[in-house]
Amino acid sequence: MTRFRAPATTANLGPGFDVAGAALDLWNELELTDGKSADESHLGVRAFSVYASPAGLGFEWTSRIPRERGLGSSASIVALGLVAGAWAAGVEPGVEELLEAGLPLEGHADNLAPALAGGVCLTWDGQVARVADDLPALPIAVIPDAQVSTAESRRTLPDTVLREDAVFTVARAALLGASIASGDPRLFAASGDDRLHEPHRAAAAPHLSELRADLPAGALGATLSGSGPTVIVWAERDISDELRARYPQHEVLPLRVARVGAGPAQGAAAVG
Secondary structure, eight states, X not given: OEEEEEEEEEESTTTOTTTEEEEEEEEEEEEEEESOOOOTTSHHHHHHTTTSOOTTEEEEEEOOSOTTSSXXXXXXXXXXXXXXXXXXHTOOOOHHHHHHHHHHHHOOHHHHHHHHHOSEEEEETTEEEEEESOOSSEEEEEEOSOOOXXXXXXXXXXXXXXXXXXXXXXXXXXXXXXXXXXXXXXXXXXHOOOSSSGGGGGGGOHHHHHHHHSOOTTEEEEEXXXXXXXXXEEESSOOHHHHXXXXXXXXXXXXXXXXXXXXXXXXXXXXX
């Protein structure tokens, strides 16, 4: 058997709407075995089928990433299927080829790219730049029980924005890029706001505005993860205990940026 794993992701990172994303050290897994019949309607099996036939194989999924919480659960499943299918076919496609193959199934490059490549990624026009191994802050996920459909969330976004809001967000996006390049926590803290997507998704994540209005000691900022409702608190140190005390009704997970993306799990053996 062979086991594969793929990380969670947090997309947008505030002002990097539909462009920026980071892999997180929270993993879904796939165990590929002989002699079983696969559910060919499963999203991950469909991704596998891009490169290899699933006939005669068993697919056992371990899902640790909460679904519809803005942490890239579907991107992780697609990434697992793609890398497992490429492995079964004996091919080694690059990240951009995998991204192109997976986008008809996943649809969100800013999630899928870091799930495939790990680290911090920028995506545009089908291209991927893996720009850093890490970010200058510790990500702590504050995860409500509620689920949010990405498709429904996108329908809340306006077709046009005020010029002042566009200028505000462009400035924060420039600060985000500079903080990633330099590893400067001060610049990263200054980048943590947005007026293109977060205000229109705020109803599903009221704790975002609450946290920004009263950041715990040691926190640099907070961003909506993908379309939410999860909020990532970016901190200089682990402040998860204080966040649990504030939000006992939510799950709080201290995480790290995952430096590797989807691939065979360490020590995996070949099928058969």
